[in-house]
Amino acid sequence: MGYQSNLKQSTHSDNAKILLTYVAKHKTKFFLLLAIILSLNTHWMVLREWHMPTYGNTMIHIASARHVVEHGEYPLIDYSYGGGIANLYVPHYRMLVATTSILTGFSLDFTSRMLVLLFAILLPLGFFLLTRRLFDENTAVFAALFSILPGEMLIYTVRPLPQALGLILLPIAFHAFLGRKQFLMFFLAFIITFTHQEAVAYLFGAVGVFLAFTVLHILWRLFVSKQFNHQIHSDLVRKSLFLLVLCISVYLLWQFIMIGHINVFELAQFKNHEGNTVSLDSYLLKTGNLVVSFSLLGLLISLSFLLRNLLSDVNNISAEMKGGIFVFFTFFASALSSFFILNGFSLSRNASFVSISFPIFLGPLEGTEIIFISIVVALFFVFVIKALFEKSKSFMKSDKIAHLFLLALFFAGFFAVKNDAVGIRVFMDRFLVYLQQPLIIFASLGANGIVEFVNSLRK
């Protein structure tokens, strides 16, 4: 009996080992599948009502698609506001709905809802691809999972809208931009330009900011570090310029053909300043606590990475001084971030009293307590960052270009959301969902930073 019991125990233990080995070996696929299932779960509500959602002018796209289905041509005259005006809205999404309906025989309503479910599958995959290109597979898995969380992302991808297609295509286009498949990049940029105006505006802005960063990087390399790599930098500048010219010229050509001028500021959305300002409360609500908190951590990791690289390029400062500057900056930035979160996402002291009730009860916190906790958190963060740099084999070894590109996406999104600050005042709230793209990747960088830190301790 004793022998048999030992044998059974050993078999169970072997099976458990095999299972664990199998899960560990296929963990990326497992988590990707989980992300897709969760994304489908959140988008499933599009099938709930007797009619597809109509909020967000969804039916105007159905009108153009129906015209294609019934007449075999794209309508150049719009059906909007009594008709008689040019159909300025870019046509790709509408053509996609029409051709899918023709090919499948499904109604336009059902086709639109099925496309939403397809977008739900592609959403985590796009973030996975882009983040894997930027960093590594583990960070990419987090990005796939986090892409499901922001409320605004769901609001814009669960309705049958061109925005949804644009949001799905953008990470894939950025992935192509950073890779070697230039034809795919230009093709996707062309598709996005004809899919949605805001999506192409964000693509244009992000690549524009990245071009500016690249030029600054080149100047730094030329005059400070003296390590200019002609091939990498000229390739980035060339790609960025081509992409900018392609997006702007294709869209303006379309607008000129349709309405005879290229002045976008003449459009009603600009003249009437359509859109609302984004308050901190709406940003937090529509982005979600997890993405907001982890993205702040990811942003700090990214900035620390760039600072460390910049400092390593400078020759006339001692190693001790470099270490001091690095620690000071990291400590200060993380203390400020911690204070910002604990102080009810505000920098003005005692703006609100945060009560932490899970997993331990702390609070309501007062100003001095928040400062004390922030100092402890910042010290811990400095320890984490130093451990990541010194002990993690892969995490902090990513390319500087990846961090610069992610920061470019962030600044383009941030500027678009706060365009009211420079007097443009159009679609600030509509651009929040584009800002959430880099925030999701920053959040995944932050979350994987924690995992890597735990791993480095274990080692």
Added chain:
Amino acid sequence: MGSGRIFISPGVARILTFAAFALVLLVSAAAAYFFNEDMNKAKWQSDAWMNPVITQKEERAMQWVRENTVEREVFVTDIFGGEHLMGETLREGTEGGDWAIVPEVVPRMSDVNEFFKTSDSAKAHEIAKKYGANFALIPDRQLFAGFEWLSPDRSKFSNSDYFEMVYQDGEMQIFEIK
């Protein structure tokens, strides 16, 4: 000791392993809790956008529209009614759609809003004709013409000098504008 390693007895190692395992479980549970909470919040926020607004009676009326009017016929509609009408039948509403290059679009919204609110038949008739509408689509729901949600004043349609009811399904009505 010479190698600089710390000796841990098997008992302590077991306790440490158990503690590490418990910590991983706790952190995973907390992460899952917050993940689920954020996901549910996202679903809750999106839920409000799933309402189709238009009614099933409105949908049924589209059959009559297709059979009795020509393509691009103009109807007085609110935003949701106009967009539904164009999507289902390729007819046009006085409101609804992309307003990017619509001339005088804000006064148009103001006029159509007034069309629904007023009890004055002549005034409503004048507004409808100003925008080339030969029909008015009055659904069995509240309307939104750009400024406010409102219940249309139906009394104006009783004046047969200006309006004639050509379709009715309960409160879903279509009037021809003379």
